[in-house]
Amino acid sequence: MTTPSVVVFDLGKVLVDFDYNIAIEKIARASGKTPAQVSHVVGLTPLLFKLETGLITDAQFHAEIQRETGFPHDIEQFSGMFADIFSEIEPMIAMQAKLKAAGIPTWIFSNTNGIAVRHIQKRFPFFANFTGYVYSYEQGSMKPDAKIYEVIEQKTGHRGGDIVYLDDRAENIAAGAARGWRTILHSDPVETRRLLQAMGLPV
Numbered sequence: 001m002t003t004p005s006v007v008v009f010d011l012g013k014v015l016v017d018f019d020y021n022i023a024i025e026k027i028a029r030a031s032g033k034t035p036a037q038v039s040h041v042v043g044l045t046p047l048l049f050k051l052e053t054g055l056i057t058d059a060q061f062h063a064e065i066q067r068e069t070g071f072p073h074d075i076e077q078f079s080g081m082f083a084d085i086f087s088e089i090e091p092m093i094a095m096q097a098k099l100k101a102a103g104i105p106t107w108i109f110s111n112t113n114g115i116a117v118r119h120i121q122k123r124f125p126f127f128a129n130f131t132g133y134v135y136s137y138e139q140g141s142m143k144p145d146a147k148i149y150e151v152i153e154q155k156t157g158h159r160g161g162d163i164v165y166l167d168d169r170a171e172n173i174a175a176g177a178a179r180g181w182r183t184i185l186h187s188d189p190v191e192t193r194r195l196l197q198a199m200g201l202p203v
Ligand SMILES: [Mg+2]
Pocket: 010, 011, 012, 013, 014, 167, 168, 169
């Protein structure tokens, strides 16, 4: 089996860890609501899904949170609270750096939103080092929908076993495997490194 030509990384729980509770608690405190009430508005209504498929803008998301929770601050302050929930997963970032140094294209493939992406761009220098980026909110489609996987194939110019794809969610991995991509259901960086090395990748 040949070595894959491109490595596609999920973002959340692969390159950066996150804890939505940090955001929920800050927004709840500012709004005079309980975390459970805010969590209900953000998570259990389709609001976050709409944001991450590009059906609503950041401003509409902020306005809806204001309307539903009484959150009193502007979108700048909201964005700071909403997005400051990430931390780097160092061994995975080190693997991407080695791939880049070896001239192997690396891509970000994420269900996410513009508020989170802008925050991560500002906060984490490693994020600038990828060949390209495919985001659900820009594509109007979320993993595991086939449509957004087609975007990866079009943009990278690769398909099938030429692609290796890392994600922490089984349903996302299954959709990649169904297209013939090589896949790693990521949980442990040591194991992921071993699997990438077994494919001939210099990580
Ligand atoms: Mg993830």
